[in-house]
Amino acid sequence: MVAPLKVGIAGLGTVGTEVVRLIEAQGRMLAMRCGRGIRVTAVTARSKARKRGVDLRGIAWAKSPLALATDPEIDCFVELMGGAGDPALAAIEAALRAGKSVVTANKALIARHGSRLAALAERHGGALNFEAAVGAAIPVVKTLREGLAGTTIQRVYGILNGTCNYILTRMEQEGLSFAECLKDAQRLGYAEANPAFDIDGHDTAQKLAILASLAFGTKVAEKAVYVEGISSIAPADLEAAEQLGYRVKLLGVAVRTAKGIEQRVHPTMVPKSSSIAQVMGVTNAVTIDGDGMPPITLVGPGAGGAATASAVVSDIADVARGTRSLPFGRPVDRLRLTTKAPMERHEGGYYIRLMARDLAGTAATIATRLAEQKISIESIVQRHPDAGREPAANRGKPLPVPVILITYATSEDAVHRALQAVQRDKVITGRPQVIRIEKN
Amino acid sequence: MVAPLKVGIAGLGTVGTEVVRLIEAQGRMLAMRCGRGIRVTAVTARSKARKRGVDLRGIAWAKSPLALATDPEIDCFVELMGGAGDPALAAIEAALRAGKSVVTANKALIARHGSRLAALAERHGGALNFEAAVGAAIPVVKTLREGLAGTTIQRVYGILNGTCNYILTRMEQEGLSFAECLKDAQRLGYAEANPAFDIDGHDTAQKLAILASLAFGTKVAEKAVYVEGISSIAPADLEAAEQLGYRVKLLGVAVRTAKGIEQRVHPTMVPKSSSIAQVMGVTNAVTIDGDGMPPITLVGPGAGGAATASAVVSDIADVARGTRSLPFGRPVDRLRLTTKAPMERHEGGYYIRLMARDLAGTAATIATRLAEQKISIESIVQRHPDAGREPAANRGKPLPVPVILITYATSEDAVHRALQAVQRDKVITGRPQVIRIEKN
Numbered sequence: 001m002v003a004p005l006k007v008g009i010a011g012l013g014t015v016g017t018e019v020v021r022l023i024e025a026q027g028r029m030l031a032m033r034c035g036r037g038i039r040v041t042a043v044t045a046r047s048k049a050r051k052r053g054v055d056l057r058g059i060a061w062a063k064s065p066l067a068l069a070t071d072p073e074i075d076c077f078v079e080l081m082g083g084a085g086d087p088a089l090a091a092i093e094a095a096l097r098a099g100k101s102v103v104t105a106n107k108a109l110i111a112r113h114g115s116r117l118a119a120l121a122e123r124h125g126g127a128l129n130f131e132a133a134v135g136a137a138i139p140v141v142k143t144l145r146e147g148l149a150g151t152t153i154q155r156v157y158g159i160l161n162g163t164c165n166y167i168l169t170r171m172e173q174e175g176l177s178f179a180e181c182l183k184d185a186q187r188l189g190y191a192e193a194n195p196a197f198d199i200d201g202h203d204t205a206q207k208l209a210i211l212a213s214l215a216f217g218t219k220v221a222e223k224a225v226y227v228e229g230i231s232s233i234a235p236a237d238l239e240a241a242e243q244l245g246y247r248v249k250l251l252g253v254a255v256r257t258a259k260g261i262e263q264r265v266h267p268t269m270v271p272k273s274s275s276i277a278q279v280m281g282v283t284n285a286v287t288i289d290g291d292g293m294p295p296i297t298l299v300g301p302g303a304g305g306a307a308t309a310s311a312v313v314s315d316i317a318d319v320a321r322g323t324r325s326l327p328f329g330r331p332v333d334r335l336r337l338t339t340k341a342p343m344e345r346h347e348g349g350y351y352i353r354l355m356a357r358d359l360a361g362t363a364a365t366i367a368t369r370l371a372e373q374k375i376s377i378e379s380i381v382q383r384h385p386d387a388g389r390e391p392a393a394n395r396g397k398p399l400p401v402p403v404i405l406i407t408y409a410t411s412e413d414a415v416h417r418a419l420q421a422v423q424r425d426k427v428i429t430g431r432p433q434v435i436r437i438e439k440n
Numbered sequence: 441m442v443a444p445l446k447v448g449i450a451g452l453g454t455v456g457t458e459v460v461r462l463i464e465a466q467g468r469m470l471a472m473r474c475g476r477g478i479r480v481t482a483v484t485a486r487s488k489a490r491k492r493g494v495d496l497r498g499i500a501w502a503k504s505p506l507a508l509a510t511d512p513e514i515d516c517f518v519e520l521m522g523g524a525g526d527p528a529l530a531a532i533e534a535a536l537r538a539g540k541s542v543v544t545a546n547k548a549l550i551a552r553h554g555s556r557l558a559a560l561a562e563r564h565g566g567a568l569n570f571e572a573a574v575g576a577a578i579p580v581v582k583t584l585r586e587g588l589a590g591t592t593i594q595r596v597y598g599i600l601n602g603t604c605n606y607i608l609t610r611m612e613q614e615g616l617s618f619a620e621c622l623k624d625a626q627r628l629g630y631a632e633a634n635p636a637f638d639i640d641g642h643d644t645a646q647k648l649a650i651l652a653s654l655a656f657g658t659k660v661a662e663k664a665v666y667v668e669g670i671s672s673i674a675p676a677d678l679e680a681a682e683q684l685g686y687r688v689k690l691l692g693v694a695v696r697t698a699k700g701i702e703q704r705v706h707p708t709m710v711p712k713s714s715s716i717a718q719v720m721g722v723t724n725a726v727t728i729d730g731d732g733m734p735p736i737t738l739v740g741p742g743a744g745g746a747a748t749a750s751a752v753v754s755d756i757a758d759v760a761r762g763t764r765s766l767p768f769g770r771p772v773d774r775l776r777l778t779t780k781a782p783m784e785r786h787e788g789g790y791y792i793r794l795m796a797r798d799l800a801g802t803a804a805t806i807a808t809r810l811a812e813q814k815i816s817i818e819s820i821v822q823r824h825p826d827a828g829r830e831p832a833a834n835r836g837k838p839l840p841v842p843v844i845l846i847t848y849a850t851s852e853d854a855v856h857r858a859l860q861a862v863q864r865d866k867v868i869t870g871r872p873q874v875i876r877i878e879k880n
Contacts, residue, residue, distance in 0.1 A: 022590050026591075139583045149474070149758075150757060151577070290746075307730075307733040310730060317589035325761065
């Protein structure tokens with residue numbers, strides 16, 4: 001039997017502690033599965049003194065992540081500290097240079113430095129595994145890297161942030177405002193005190209950049225992702241979506257187009273019948289459209305100690321077993337540079353919600369302006385304001401009336417030009433709400 | 441660069457032809473991904489003359505599957521002939537004995553001979569990959585074998601037969617009878633002329649036996665699976681399910697219980713909110729419940745040339761890359777024997793539909809009989825027959841009234857005893873309909 005794989009873990013938060021526990025608890029099963037044992041031989045974390053509820057006796061304490069990464073006594077360096085830069089970055093680089101394999105759950109770091117780290121791994125013969133960086137235990141990295149090796153992928157898209165999906169689900173199901181749901185998410189620990197990274201779409205963008213690289217062979221580049229968050233979504237949009245047969249989800253979408261790979265994160269209308277539309281609460285999901293076959297959708301927990309640790313341990317088991325897949329599925333020198341797709345050239349259907357000043361002529365004006373841009377309308381709904389909600393002071397004065405449009409496929413550019421014209425016509429009040437539609 | 445992997449393919453039906461095409465079309469991508477080329481060097485099929493729409497020039501034609509399997513010019517034998525016995529079985533055995541790797545999409549063969557073949561693969565150092573045998577391109581074999589290496593699985597269940605799910609979906613959505621939907625499925629090519637293998641649950645049972653082995657380390661054994669098909673399901677059951685917040689699906693369920701691993705295939709009520717309940721038409725899906733984490737659900741096409749070929753090519757790519765996972769995730773001598781779980785000891789909730797002869801005393805009688813068996817009732821619905829549907833001749837005579845019960849968790853035994861008592865009481869007509877409930 002081969003000698004056990006010696007693992008060093010940097011970072012002993014919820015995930016790191018659970019990885020130590022799991023490797024210990026599942027020792028026999030892992031040895032059976034991998035044909036060799038897996039042993040945590042050294043760890044490091046910010047505080048040695050902190051109580052963690054896991055037995056660290058017999059495990060060496062390294063004086064720093066860098067020292068652990070280059071410790072000749074470990075074969076596999078597991079980075080669970082987080083952060084897109086040092087000390088995580090320097091430690092991973094050092095481990096790879098020393099020919100060790102690296103397992104990490106660090107999406108920010110892979111999104112920013114993934115290609116460079118993959119090149120190091122290739123050069124020195126180590127693995128670089130990061131299943132936990134996207135969708136925790138949902139096996140999406142492995143599926144794109146190994147499972148669809150011979151299939152050309154046309155599109156990969158998903159719900160990659162549990163916080164946003166939790167908020168949108170509550171808004172939809174209870175008719176609450178964005179602000180109320182965000183507050184609840186914070187109270188329940190689903191959203192950070194500073195929620196911008198999640199709700200503005202940046203967390204999703206980092207994960208999408210990783211998926212796009214795996215799916216399309218592009219150099220992972222967070223900067224190539226167009227990003228829009230969910231804070232502008234109003235209960236009125238969710239209500240209209242419901243009536244029109246859609247749901248609103250924050251999607252990360254990477255798609256092959258004639259103009260290159262488009263990577264974008266934005267609130268999206270998805271048909272209620274699609275698998276992705278069924279995904280509620282903090283659950284994540286990824287759909288993969290392969291050439292010539294119906295979509296594959298992977299659904300599961302996108303975060304959480306047990307789910308993340310499960311993915312980390314699977315990655316370690318692959319190292320122990322000797323599996324060496326290229327980090328992004330292809331040699332780094334074959335990964336193509338990708339640039340940010342100009343969204344004004346995006347093509348698709350659109351949901352548009354406008355507040356018409358005066359019902360009589362407005363619909364005609366809007367329809368004309370859209371027609372001038374050659375935009376075809378799939379449906380148009382004008383809703384009379386609920387009389388019960390009308391304040392007494394306003395009686396007699398006409399209130400703005402919501403006009404909701406669904407367009408057939410057109411270009412974003414055309415939509416903007418049409419809406420600018422409508423605004424110049426002064427037939428609407430406030431800013432138009434525009435949400436892109438993604439068909440399944 | 442390592443020499444190309446030389447592949448021999450036995451069976452050139454839809455899938456085999458598509459595998460040849462895909463390996464040719466994706467040659468460069470596969471070489472990039474695997475670090476070596478993949479080349480189909482020899483094939484065999486029943487008819488050499490048949491037109492297949494794929495270029496076989498430059499590919500040798502072996503005189504039999506067995507000759508191909510032992511051809512020193514191939515490294516990897518791909519079996520796409522089907523059939524649980526020879527010639528597929530003998531050819532696979534010969535290939536493994538010769539130290540070659542084997543890729544197959546043959547669920548019947550793996551369900552029946554999987555453990556023995558895995559032992560051969562282990563002994564001689566070849567891979568035995570069969571992703572396509574369950575859920576086509578849905579990466580469920582890889583996920584159970586490698587992706588959840590450190591996680592104890594409590595339950596795996598799924599919709600594994602597209603024909604049955606198509607029929608149940610049509611019945612539910614259009615209120616049609618089983619017979620009508622079956623006829624349509626046959627017309628559309630979703631069901632065989634002899635549909636028994638699908639609709640009686642045997643196809644699902646074979647796939648479930650494979651999943652159970654991967655999930656729980658049992659010796660794959662189709663005979664250990666309790667099987668019940670969908671032909672007894674009536675539109676009335678689907679209608680009642682809808683009203684009670686459930687859908688009816690033919691599930692394969694393998695679950696760890698205090699009494700061992702229970703493997704069963706039967707029509708099942710699943711909560712409408714579960715991921716599995718959203719799966720419609722010919723689509724397949726598998727849910728995996730891992731220790732301490734929310735479920736993971738994998739959804740996608742369970743059949744079809746492109747999807748099946750995609751899985752076969754991924755398996756071949758793993759062989760090319762040098763990945764060697766144990767066929768069932770553990771050494772064969774560690775796989776445990778499993779016996780058929782006695783269903784009378786199954787515990788869970790039940791849906792029961794009875795036709796009461798006379799409404800007045802019947803509900804009380806039924807409730808009493810259930811109470812005698814310590815069965816608690818979650819809900820009971822008595823529905824008066826639609827007066828509009830009542831034939832004139834019957835006016836005045838009391839018609840049988842459906843009584844629908846949902847029980848809390850109890851044993852199957854208790855349900856049978858209670859229903860036998862109810863039948864002896866002569867308060868119902870016909871046979872009671874009983875459908876097991878699976879909670880998510």
